[in-house]
Amino acid sequence: MKKWILAVAISAALMGCANDTPRETVLPEGVTLIENVKVADSEIGIAYKKYQLANGLTVILHQDTSDPLVHVDVTYHVGSARELAGRSGFAHLFEHMMFQGSQNVADEQHFKVVTEAGGTLNGTTNSDRTNYFETVPSNQLEKMLWLESDRMGFFLPALTSEKFEVQRETVKNERAQRIDNRPYGRMSERFAQALYPAGHPYSWPVIGWPEDLDRATLDDVKHFFQRWYGPNNATLTIGGDFDELQTLAWVNQYFADIPAGPAVQAPSKIPVTLNESRYISMEDKVHLPLLYIGMPTVHAGHPDEAPLDLLANIIGGGKTSLLYKNLVKDGYAVQSSVSHPCQELACQFTLYALANPAMGGKLADLETKIDESIAEFEQRGVTDDDLQKVKVQFEADTIFGMQSVRGKVSTLAANQTFYDNPNMVASDLARYSKVTKADVMRVFNTYIKGKPRVVMSVVPEGQTQLVAKEDNFTPVPLAVAKDAVTGLTEVKQDNELKQVSSSFDRSKMPQAGKAPQLNVPELWTATLSNGIEVMATQSHETPTVELVIYLEGGHRSAPIDKAGLAQLTAQMMNESSSKRSAEELANALEMLGSTINFDSGKSQAYVQVSSLTKNLAATLEIVNERLFSPAFNAADFERVKQQQLQNLQHLMSDPNYLASNGFSALLYGKSTAMGSSNLGTIESLNAITLEDVKAFYQQQYTAGNAKMVLVSDLAKQQVLPMLETFSQWQGKASPIAPINKRLYAAPATIYLIDKPGAAQSVINIGRRSLSYDATGEYFKATLMNYPLGGAFNSRINLNLREDKGYTYGARSSFQGQKDSGEFLASASVRSDVTGAALTEFINEIRHYQQAGMSADELAFLRNSITQGQALDYETPRQKASFIRRIQRYQLDNQFTQQQTEIINSITLDELNSLAASQLDIDSMLFLVVGDKQTIEPQLKTLGYPIEIIEQP
Structure with a gap:
């Protein structure tokens, strides 16, 4: 893989991404080279070659020899936005159907073949695209192309009503598990109904309405496939360690004779406006009232997308934001955030806050606080730091997102699908880099200030007095579309589908090539001057550092009557130091593009550090400050304790948490550390004092409990001197009580x-x-x-x-x-x-x-x-x-x-x-x-x- 050098200006990266035409290479007949994008060592980007087959299939190849694996992604430009009123859920249902076998792949064999090959696989559907992907050892690539081509071109002959009914039930189960049985699970679909006009393709959920799934027929599924699953509506992206010419030959062999489907046009952008604010509410099996506010803005790729993203970060992006200061810091909310999620056709500016019941929990009060924060932004304006930290974060997120071949392949596939241009990494960095203060204020005035919005209240059952305002909107029922799809000019009948032929015998699964040589990381070890063991490896793939400090103990080191103390102490370590406030520390990290997170589990606490290599020394200074100089302020303690209490009560409405915690209590006894939640109980948390936290800090955060793991692009002799900053750390290991072997519950019960x-x-x-x-x-x-x-x-x-x-x-x-x-x-x-x-x-x-x-x-x-x-x-x-x-x-x-x-x-x-x-x-x-x-x-x-x- 190419080296990364990040010191160059982004503008230089833009100029360097040239579309070079290589010397003439003999390509398989029907394969056309569209572009060849190279990326120099001094640039940020992804090198690739883009081809097209005669049937319209776009093929993107990205070579990465750092690991003996390949990632294959087939993205179809179809999601729930292509569905019609009363016909929702087809795109997602079809994702499930595509794993049920095809003409030459037996039932249930897709998962078996990939898993037996040592790979992983899945498929995902969103509003705008559906993708199927596998990551496998590099010698299994041909087999993956055989599998993907067979379901692209030869799926329908194997489709049966029995398979359809089973997968319809599976989707219903998925909806029940992920939406109906989850706290706040139905919020997003209710909100979308209010934000988007009736009939807008984003107004129904991707997973579909249950009644729409019930009315679907087998013929509907067949027609959906015939309309949208042609090679001309797909992008095949392959990344990893492969031979380019051999791969092109395989792609041509397996995909070229699949006929093109009906012509597909990119969907038109559908601007969304609101004439007046809409208020809706919902009772749910939850503990914390939630306020969710949204305003329509632009669409993905619009020139105003970047400044709106920056605006969202300033108002509600973490501990340096206005919402955190005015809602969370002051105790009105347990949690709050602002984001600007963008989709192909439309984006929305969203703000949410989870109310703190200890402060009354009234969502009208939260709405007022949010409005005051927006007004404060207008008065305060945009600072230089606001712009700089968001741009640094975007750069860091881009680089961290390229640590896996899957991350790079996904980026290429998405950019090709939505913009017909895989080469957008550098241009995306540039458009965020060019955002000015005036741009942010302009989009604030254009899309946010005084604009109508949707305000949704989610309150605990029976507590409608907490809603922000009485409902004034009811969704308009829509007539059910006669057909599941439009634009299908020719409907193939069953007898035609059973006669699908190929230019070669597809019934024989390709054999795997020679097994690749495994690249087990080469490790080095060291011991700091105070005895802390370090184990590490050097990785050249990205200029990043992952450092994890583990401390034996965690929840098991805390007295059971103070259950939750280990977690509470870890969260306090994320707050202020004796030198700087939590907000100042968060701002310093954001300016570096780094993250530091203290946390605790059943049997260990840990500090997770992610940093760009160039900012490692500065990041370690902040780790030291938090580790050795925690402030343990009383105000921080009361807020963090209240957040943990409210989070615990929220989780007690989640059946999965109840099952996990209840099962541990049965196995180990609820009065033991192993049998109780590391969050504690309402009683134990209420009993914890700030002095308890200080004492546990002295017991847990010692050098004797600590070991370090490091993955970096730096050599041992470069990074080890930086770690000596921890040599000041002292303290012996803390004893951990053994686990009681006693049985606490009767079996076969x-x-x-x-x-x-x-x-x-x-x-x-x-x-x-x-x-x-x-x-x-x-x-x-x-x-x-x-x-x-x-x-x-x-x-x-x-x-x-x-x-x-x-x-x-x-x-x-x-x-x-x-x-x-x-x-x-x-x-x-x-x-x-x-x-x-x-x-x-x-x-x-x-x-x-x-x-x-x-x-x-x-x-x-x-x-x-x-x-x-x-x-x-x-x-x-x-x-x-x-x-x-x-x-x-x-x-x-x-x-x-x-x-x-x-x-x-x-x-x-x-x-x-x-x-x-x-x-x-x-x-x-x-x-x-x-x-x-x-x-x-x-x-x-x-x-x-x-x-x-x-x-x-």
Whole structure:
């Protein structure tokens, strides 16, 4: 990969991105080179070549040999904005359908083939595009092109009504899990109805309205595919370590004979205006009232997009913003933010605040405070620092976004899809760099000041007195469009679809090439003068530094009657120092494009630092200031404590949190650190004083507890002297109490937490199990679990999701720590099938325990896990996680090679023996969080004792 040198001016980067025409190369027939963009070492950008096939498919190739992997992305210029009134959800439903097999790829095989190849895959849909992508070892590229081309050109012959019905249920489950069963989940779709005119393509949710999904037919799905999924409406982008000419030959072979679809025009921009402010409200199962305000602005790529982004940052972007000062700092809100999200057709300027119930929680008061903050901005204007820090942040975000080949491929694909120009990195940097104070004030006056807006109040059930203002808007019902699509000039009949032919035999899956050489990071170690161990690696991919300081202890070091103390102390470390206020420190970090975050988990606290290399020394000075000179101001303490209390009460309305916390309490006992939330309880948080925080700081933040992990483009001799700034750190290691081995709950019992009105039930099944090891019984148990619930095409997921349609996803895993571990199987399922889903879980686990895996499943896990190692160390954060594992568990640097040897040599008998010993269903607990009235009658038929657990 090219080197990055960031000292150059952005204007120089713009001039340097030349579209050079290479010496004539013999290309496959029908393949045309459109442009060749090179990027010099002194520039910020992504080098690529852009081609087009005769059928209209755009192909973008970006070579990156830093890791032995490739990322393949196919983006179709179709999202929910192409849908019609009453026909919502088609684009997203179709994303699901595209994983269900095609003419030459069997049912459920897409996930299996990619996973067995050691890769990862997914698809996403938004309002404006749908994309499908895989990251795989580089020797698997041809196979990915075969898969993607088969579903682009040969999908419909394999489409059946049975597949359609299962995926329709899966989408409904996804909606229930992500929207209906989540606090504030329905807010965005309600807000969009009010902000956009009736019939505007952004006025309905991407996932679709349930009634629209119900009225969809199999023919509608076929027509949607025929209209939008032609190669002329797609961009194929490939990034990574590949041979260019060979890749072009494969692309031409697999995609060239797919006929073009109907012509597709870029959608017209649809300006949005409001004649008057609209007020809407919604009651929800939440604790914190939320105010959400939005105003229509421009569209993505508009000249005013950049100054509006800067304006949003100034008014509500973090601790240096006006909203933070006036709402959060003063205690009126627990959280607030301003953003300017942009889509292809329209953007919106949005402000939100979560009210602090301790201050009354009235959203009208918050609206007043927001208006006062906007008026303060008008009086204050724009400062030089405002402009500089936002521009630095944009530059840093751009660079950090290119740490993975997927990040670069996604950037190229999006820019091609929406602007017909992949080469926009430098021009985007330039347009933000050129924003002036006058530009920001102009867009403020044009789009924000005094403009009508949508104001949405979300309040706890039964507390309508908290809404900002009485509702004055009701959505206009729309007539249902007769057809699901328009512009489909020729509808192919079923008999035509079954006769799709190709110029070669597509039924044979390509063989993988020679396995690539794995690039396991080369590590170096050092010990600072005060004994702190450092483990690190040098990575040349981007001029960035990831530093993580780990401190053993965390929640387990705090007394149980002060649960939440470790988290509260960590958050106080993010506040003021004795030298500067939290706002001054935040401003200094923003001017550097750096982040420093103190946090705490069950068994360790940590400090995560991300910095551009050129700003590392200045960033470390701020780390030192926060680490060694915390102010522990009383005002900061009261605010942070109140935020943690309110956050905890908010999470208690989330069924997933209730399930996770409740299951830990059953396994370890709610009066123990392992069995309680690191956020604490209402009682324990109320009991914590500022003196407790100061005392815990002295106990936790010592050199004896600390170790460091570093990933940087600097060599050891360059970066190690910078770390000596931590040599002043003193203090011994703190003891951690051992985990009690006692059992706290009866096995083979269903524990039920009532969540009245819940759209889904969260099921957790499991028991205490093996602690972590890298090459022993725990590691082998993770292998054993892989076919049961560790992969997408595992037995559990295929049964509950694909066969039964009970859930959006089901899984199982072994989760090991230093001195504890659990086996956990889980899913969120439809309330009406809770009992049936639990039965299927039990049957699958019991059958697997008794009969074990098959030889085919063993071969699958061997291929998948060993080849997947090529993806494990790509980004700096992945490298840091890998290094931390070696450091924390004192592993051999070559432990992955030992794991590979185990995977290749372990026998079916050994794995099945582990299943027999570790998966006894009668030794497991069953926890269900859901609507007791709906699900208890179902659970009673299963024959297990049922105990009701009261919410804390």
